[in-house]
Amino acid sequence: MMKKLIGAAVIILLWNACKFNEQKTLPIAGNRDVVTKTADGKTVTDTVYQTIPAFKFVNQYGDSITNKNLDGNIYVADFFFTTCPSICPVMHRNMLTVYNAFKDAADVKIISHTIDPSHDSVAVLKKYADKLGIAGNKWWLLQGKKEDTYKLAASYLVSSPQVDAKEKYIHDGYFILIDKQKRIRGQYDGTVPEQVTKLIEDIKTLKAEPDQTTAK
Amino acid sequence: MKLKVISGICLLLAAFLYSCQSEDELEFSRYYSAGNVIYQNKCQNCHGKNGEGLSALIPPLTDSVYLKAHKDSLSCYVKYGLKGKIALANKTFEGEMPANDLAPIEIAEVLTFVTNSFGNKMGTITSQHVGDDLQKCK
Numbered sequence: 001m002m003k004k005l006i007g008a009a010v011i012i013l014l015w016n017a018c019k020f021n022e023q024k025t026l027p028i029a030g031n032r033d034v035v036t037k038t039a040d041g042k043t044v045t046d047t048v049y050q051t052i053p054a055f056k057f058v059n060q061y062g063d064s065i066t067n068k069n070l071d072g073n074i075y076v077a078d079f080f081f082t083t084c085p086s087i088c089p090v091m092h093r094n095m096l097t098v099y100n101a102f103k104d105a106a107d108v109k110i111i112s113h114t115i116d117p118s119h120d121s122v123a124v125l126k127k128y129a130d131k132l133g134i135a136g137n138k139w140w141l142l143q144g145k146k147e148d149t150y151k152l153a154a155s156y157l158v159s160s161p162q163v164d165a166k167e168k169y170i171h172d173g174y175f176i177l178i179d180k181q182k183r184i185r186g187q188y189d190g191t192v193p194e195q196v197t198k199l200i201e202d203i204k205t206l207k208a209e210p211d212q213t214t215a216k
Numbered sequence: 217m218k219l220k221v222i223s224g225i226c227l228l229l230a231a232f233l234y235s236c237q238s239e240d241e242l243e244f245s246r247y248y249s250a251g252n253v254i255y256q257n258k259c260q261n262c263h264g265k266n267g268e269g270l271s272a273l274i275p276p277l278t279d280s281v282y283l284k285a286h287k288d289s290l291s292c293y294v295k296y297g298l299k300g301k302i303a304l305a306n307k308t309f310e311g312e313m314p315a316n317d318l319a320p321i322e323i324a325e326v327l328t329f330v331t332n333s334f335g336n337k338m339g340t341i342t343s344q345h346v347g348d349d350l351q352k353c354k
Contacts, residue, residue, distance in 0.1 A: 083312075085262075085314050086261060087261060089261055089262040089270050089273070089274055090260075090261045090262075090264075092270065093264060093270050096270075096271070128273070130272075131271055131272040131273045132270070132271045132272075132273055133271040133272065191261075
């Protein structure tokens with residue numbers, strides 16, 4: 001009887017240990033293609049995931065920033081403008097929480113694209129950054145051609161910003177999580193604190209994925 | 217007999233006072249809860265759920281000293297917006313607050329909510345008070 005009980009306990013313990021070791025991974029969003037190619041004389045089938053295309057913008061310091069500057073980083077992207085009267089303050093209040101959570105993580109960055117580049121010059125963005133209380137190169141506020149930004153929004157699977165008389169622009173308040181392979185790993189409503197808490201948890205999960213730890 | 221009359225009057229007076237007070241309290245609750253809803257719809261995105269503001273971009277609503285000193289201007293700020301430099305909570309702010317097309321009673325409600333939340337305690341700001349203040353907006 002006693003032996004049986006001990007046996008059962010051992011099994012349960014082992015079972016739990018197994019579960020503990022099981023790697024939790026995030027899903028990969030976006031379109032995917034299955035391609036068959038020939039490599040070294042062998043035919044291999046591979047899944048190609050949607051990735052964020054190349055881009056070129058300027059940050060709040062006036063430095064040119066391209067997709068290359070984000071190589072080897074997990075990053076969170078959003079779209080905003082500095083004179084936004086509606087959802088932006090609440091988004092960036094929440095993004096500050098993300099910023100503070102990963103302040104010391106070398107491979108996590110945040111990029112915020114302005115959708116109003118004619119007003120949000122580099123100087124305006126720098127002032128906004130100072131007032132928001134962010135410094136260094138953890139969180140870039142990016143400015144560039146309007147068409148480029150709008151086109152990029154589509155590849156993040158968020159709707160293109162709309163011009164609106166009262167609110168100036170209507171845009172999504174999503175925070176998009178991108179992995180080191182530039183794949184979309186999650187979308188979170190940046191205006192909802194619970195979603196932002198989930199984002200922070202998901203970044204930790206993502207950071208631990210083998211694909212991410214080995215990527216340069 | 218005399219005693220009965222006197223105690224009766226006293227009782228009446230007490231009841232009167234009590235009902236008066238609860239009338240005020242009722243008014244306060246009405247203003248406060250209606251103001252809470254307006255706050256969520258019109259103010260919370262920028263000023264935050266706890267009136268905390270946002271860094272040095274958007275001022276907090278927690279500086280009781282500032283709110284008391286500017287009590288008679290608050291209605292104007294809500295109605296016509298606010299531009300230019302202001303100093304409170306040990307910081308300077310120079311953004312722009314948009315105007316809000318609210319009726320005097322709504323302004324009174326939201327101000328009653330704000331000035332009695334986030335550590336503030338200024339009592340009811342009545343619709344009458346707001347109406348008077350709005351006459352003096354610069």
